Amino acid sequence: MKNIQSILLFFAIISGLLVHAQTDEDVLKTIYKTSLTQGESYNWLNHLSNQIGSRLSGSLGAERAVAYTKEELDKLGLDKVWLQPVMVPKWVRGAKEYAYIETTPGKTNTVNICALGGSVATPALGIKAQVVEVKSFEELETLGTEKIEGKIVFFNRPMQPDLISTFDAYGGCVNQRYQGAVEASKYGAVGVIVRSMNLRLDDLPHTGSMTYGDLPVEKRIPSAAISTNDAEVLSTMLELNKNIKLYFKTNCKKLKDVQSYNVIGEITGSQFPDKYMIVGGHLDSWDLGDGSHDDGAGVVQSMEVLRLLKTIGVKPKHSIRVVLFMNEENGLRGGNKYAEVAKQNGENHVLALESDAGGFTPRGFSFDCNDANFNQVLSWQNLFKPYLIHYFEKGGSGADVGPLKNDRIVLAGLRPDSQRYFDHHHASNDTFDAINKRELELGAATMTALIYLFDKYGTK
Amino acid sequence: MKNIQSILLFFAIISGLLVHAQTDEDVLKTIYKTSLTQGESYNWLNHLSNQIGSRLSGSLGAERAVAYTKEELDKLGLDKVWLQPVMVPKWVRGAKEYAYIETTPGKTNTVNICALGGSVATPALGIKAQVVEVKSFEELETLGTEKIEGKIVFFNRPMQPDLISTFDAYGGCVNQRYQGAVEASKYGAVGVIVRSMNLRLDDLPHTGSMTYGDLPVEKRIPSAAISTNDAEVLSTMLELNKNIKLYFKTNCKKLKDVQSYNVIGEITGSQFPDKYMIVGGHLDSWDLGDGSHDDGAGVVQSMEVLRLLKTIGVKPKHSIRVVLFMNEENGLRGGNKYAEVAKQNGENHVLALESDAGGFTPRGFSFDCNDANFNQVLSWQNLFKPYLIHYFEKGGSGADVGPLKNDRIVLAGLRPDSQRYFDHHHASNDTFDAINKRELELGAATMTALIYLFDKYGTK
Structure with a gap:
């Protein structure tokens, strides 16, 4: 009995040492x-x-x-x-969103959008309005109510490709998505479209959270992201004709x-x-x-x-x-x-x-x-x-x-x-x-x- | 004139300094x-x-x-x-390869293979033979001619997943693909199937170069890679029944x-x-x-x-x-x-x-x-x-x-x-x-x- 105990003790010590030896x-x-x-x-x-x-x-x-x-x-x-x-x-997002650019009445070009998380929906028939493209909140302020009221603000500052960390590039853009509606609403915009936070050019809209801050309910305007490819299309079309309109319809709801x-x-x-x-x-x-x-x-x-x-x-x-x-x-x-x-x-x-x-x-x-x-x-x-x-x-x-x-x-x-x-x-x-x-x-x-x-x- | 020359010289020096200042x-x-x-x-x-x-x-x-x-x-x-x-x-590869495992006559299970680069083709009707699975050339040697002659050798040593550099894992396996035919031919094998050099389990066969060394023409046996998923299937089937056969047909040619x-x-x-x-x-x-x-x-x-x-x-x-x-x-x-x-x-x-x-x-x-x-x-x-x-x-x-x-x-x-x-x-x-x-x-x-x-x- 004693021998067995000694042997067990010996092995216990050895295995303890082995663990410690690691x-x-x-x-x-x-x-x-x-x-x-x-x-x-x-x-x-x-x-x-x-x-x-x-x-x-x-x-x-x-x-x-x-x-x-x-x-x-x-x-x-x-x-x-x-x-x-x-x-x-x-x-909840509800039914899939729908949007198009109208160059002349009846002539439309579908674009890929998705509602931003937390956004209110458009009215049931959607929103159709002229578009003001900006790259920054400063640019928005310079344009002011006169140029923005009744229009859709299109935030189109791309992620900066020469930053090595893509998170830095994201950090330099994401205020457009998060704070865009608050800023655009100040000048009477009726909606916000944000270039997707994506360094690639592709057809996928990227959602993400947005805020209305302390805006009263009637000032809360629908906000959506547009794919990077379609952001380029929209921007080019606006260069050719600033009177084109964007239609979009979202179906989201906060419960x-x-x-x-x-x-x-x-x-x-x-x-x-x-x-x-x-x-x-x-x-x-x-x-x-x-x-x-x-x-x-x-x-x-x-x-x-x-x-x-x-x-x-x-x-x-x-x-x-x-x-x-x-x-x-x-x-x-x-x-x-x-x-x-x-x-x-x-x-x-x-x-x-x-x-x-x-x-x-x-x-x-x-x-x-x-x-x-x-x-x-x-x-x-x-x-x-x-x-x-x-x-x-x-x-x-x-x-x-x-x-x-x-x-x-x-x-x-x-x-x-x-x-x-x-x-x-x-x-x-x-x-x-x-x-x-x-x-x-x-x-x-x-x-x-x-x-x-x-x-x-x-x-x- | 002199002044202009001086000015030009001045700018030349400055721009030179600027380049050097980088x-x-x-x-x-x-x-x-x-x-x-x-x-x-x-x-x-x-x-x-x-x-x-x-x-x-x-x-x-x-x-x-x-x-x-x-x-x-x-x-x-x-x-x-x-x-x-x-x-x-x-x-040239020729027509797409075809292969199946035959568990009992008439009962077949298609597998994904591709000829290895440089391989000879199978005869026009393909090859059907029993399969010997090995993980190394040493194992092949141990089995010897008696166990290998007339059979297809299946090299199934996987890439080692715990190596951080996947190139090291590749280096530890690729001799099966490159040298497998030479080694298997020594013992009278009629064909070689190699597990694809792929760390993932998927259905894609991976080709790559192989050699016949100085083997005479009649000793050159057709060699193909099998997808990792199908390598697993083949291995499992062999465990259940070592008498199953593999059929494969390749259509490649050296011009x-x-x-x-x-x-x-x-x-x-x-x-x-x-x-x-x-x-x-x-x-x-x-x-x-x-x-x-x-x-x-x-x-x-x-x-x-x-x-x-x-x-x-x-x-x-x-x-x-x-x-x-x-x-x-x-x-x-x-x-x-x-x-x-x-x-x-x-x-x-x-x-x-x-x-x-x-x-x-x-x-x-x-x-x-x-x-x-x-x-x-x-x-x-x-x-x-x-x-x-x-x-x-x-x-x-x-x-x-x-x-x-x-x-x-x-x-x-x-x-x-x-x-x-x-x-x-x-x-x-x-x-x-x-x-x-x-x-x-x-x-x-x-x-x-x-x-x-x-x-x-x-x-x-």
């Missing part, structure tokens, strides 16, 4: 290998995209996605899985808020159960495609982080949570709710990592944190080099984790290659066929590696 | 901006892919591609443009060598006209797709290097040549011919850069050069950082520039992101729709930047 290099190698050879992220995304589809807040798709991801997290053997209630806005949920899973920490590190993406998507890149990819990668940690036998010191946020696209209610509840419960969040920039080849991370934490990250650069992860910069993190910001937390965002992202963003071609399995899996592994290192060494 | 940072910025906003590479590739199509050596497509690229180079106002004659092999050309353009150097720096890709492609990634991308990027230098007003010190090589895929005759003529003419080549790894987002370069040159490259790393170009490693360069190797020349290869490359490589989906304009243009700019720096600072 270098960070070894662990990262195991993480990447497991993701690339036994990954679940691609299968999960296949289901989310092809069996459920688009997941706009308040839709049946969003509801089914909550149920599906909770069910999958339940299977992982985490310490806790739960739904966090959050009321979300419900906006009452509905009940929805953030989906949360947790591995409770072995040493610091009260210190939380979270990893997440957003479960909702726009309604035109199936939201594979935005942000189905981020959802399944975040789930995969916890699955990989368990699969390779890492027992984290901190509590690691996956948070699948609801309603990033048109309200950020999920992100706000999570931060609100965390505050109520006095939970100490030390790190929050978001993946919401597409499922493309990961290049690195951007960080919103203090110098001590950032320098710690820089000390890990060589660990990531074999995986071609080279981008570690200060900068933004992610919309959903933003509400957690304080002066101690490490906020981070995965930064995949951005070149193709806006080819698909918020459009009908944000679909599963645009996902490369390896790229998705490399992203999941890269996130897991960062979480592993921060858990092991702690935040500063 | 930092390397400025020039690289101009290079990238010009490629991304006024690039020609995408238009050229559109023509090459969609108006000409596949360009297998000796085909009409290859001939038209020679004429087209020469014509386009002629328009650029280079100092010289010429065709360099080279005899190339001509192999006599035909006349073709490398296409060459030159900007003659202002200070060192006898020192040559070349940039190139290969004009030929396999016949199943249109060769957009392999290597239409490299062709148009290489042309773009010279166009960009001229467009932004760089007058190189060294002679810079674009070389569009013929017959990389099944013979390397173009690469060998170029090196042979260079030697005959006593031309001093100091640098050769190839782009032949797809038109995806560029990550950097690999180099085959001495330490002094490599260290010089490393000193330029920060110049490339704004463009997310981070990969500078010693390693291979490109097949076409290989024959120029000596102990002084800098050989280099552009290294784009490799994750999607083998999804398309040598298959019917290597087509223009798989090209992203920005990724292609970033590659062209990155190559131009390297050539600019090497021309300015010289090789060591």
Whole structure:
């Protein structure tokens, strides 16, 4: 008996030593290998995209996605899985939009548009009016009420192609989409058409959120995006004849808020159960495609982080949570709710990592944190080099984790290659066929590696 | 008069100073901006892919591609443009291949195959035989003649998914395709079927070159690639019943060598006209797709290097040549011919850069050069950082520039992101729709930047 106990003890010590003998290099190698050879992220995304589809807040798709991801997290053997209630806005597109350019009465040229998320619909018979093309709000102001009243304002400032990060190019344009209706309404415009946020020339309109700010109901004008090809056509036609008219009809509607949920899973920490590190993406998507890149990819990668940690036998010191946020696209209610509840419960969040920039080849991370934490990250650069992860910069993190910001937390965002992202963003071609399995899996592994290192060494 | 001369002289000096005042940072910025906003590479590739199509050596497509690229180079106002004659092999696929698995007589399951480049055809009625699946040549040897004679050898070692560079995974498998017939023939096999070199599971067979070495004619057995999905099916069926048979019929043929050309353009150097720096890709492609990634991308990027230098007003010190090589895929005759003529003419080549790894987002370069040159490259790393170009490693360069190797020349290869490359490589989906304009243009700019720096600072 004693001998057997000794032998068991011996093996226990040896295996303990073996675990400890694993270098960070070894662990990262195991993480990447497991993701690339036994990954679940691609299968999960296949289901989310092809069996459920688009997941706009308040839709049946969003509801089914909550149920599906909770069910999958339940299977992982985490310490806790739960739904966090959050009321979300419900906006529906209704019947497909229709639009044409009328050069002379009766002579029309159909163009591809889609209502912007949150927009009011046109009257039942649509709107037909002359068009004023502008590239900026300053140009709008210069034209003033006299030139704009009764017309449709066409915001046509393209994304700047010489910016290397397409997110920078997006940042330089998206105020036209988000704020365009408020600005155009000031001068009596009857509608807004925005050039799609897309660096390519193609036929797909790209939706996205817009605001009416505090405009009274009667000042809220219908707003739609037009494909980049058709933006070029419209602009050229206006150059030839500024009296041409645009007709458009949209059928969207804002309904009452509905009940929805953030989906949360947790591995409770072995040493610091009260210190939380979270990893997440957003479960909702726009309604035109199936939201594979935005942000189905981020959802399944975040789930995969916890699955990989368990699969390779890492027992984290901190509590690691996956948070699948609801309603990033048109309200950020999920992100706000999570931060609100965390505050109520006095939970100490030390790190929050978001993946919401597409499922493309990961290049690195951007960080919103203090110098001590950032320098710690820089000390890990060589660990990531074999995986071609080279981008570690200060900068933004992610919309959903933003509400957690304080002066101690490490906020981070995965930064995949951005070149193709806006080819698909918020459009009908944000679909599963645009996902490369390896790229998705490399992203999941890269996130897991960062979480592993921060858990092991702690935040500063 | 004197005053006017003084004024002219003054402006000449000032403008000279302004050019000199341009930092390397400025020039690289101009290079990238010009490629991304006024690039020609995408238009050229559109023509090459969609108006000409596949360009297998000796085909009409290859001939038209020679004429087209020469014509386009002629328009650029280079100092010289010429065709360099080279005899190339001509192999034709003939009618589409056909294959099925026969589980019991009369019960068949069609599978997707394509003949490997250079293979002999099956007899007119095809081949039907039992199948022996192996993962390696060692396994083949162990089985020996007794188990292999009269059967079809099925090489089914998959690309290793946990290697980060897909080229490494390719390197670990491609001997099955290239050398499989020679090895299987030793033991009396009647045919060879090779799992496609593809990391994805899909229905597309991927062709590529194979050899018979010095096998006598009667020992040359027909060889074909099978799609990865069908490789899985075949393997599973063999597990269930090792007596199943495979039928396949191919219709390919080797014809006599035909006349073709490398296409060459030159900007003659202002200070060192006898020192040559070349940039190139290969004009030929396999016949199943249109060769957009392999290597239409490299062709148009290489042309773009010279166009960009001229467009932004760089007058190189060294002679810079674009070389569009013929017959990389099944013979390397173009690469060998170029090196042979260079030697005959006593031309001093100091640098050769190839782009032949797809038109995806560029990550950097690999180099085959001495330490002094490599260290010089490393000193330029920060110049490339704004463009997310981070990969500078010693390693291979490109097949076409290989024959120029000596102990002084800098050989280099552009290294784009490799994750999607083998999804398309040598298959019917290597087509223009798989090209992203920005990724292609970033590659062209990155190559131009390297050539600019090497021309300015010289090789060591």
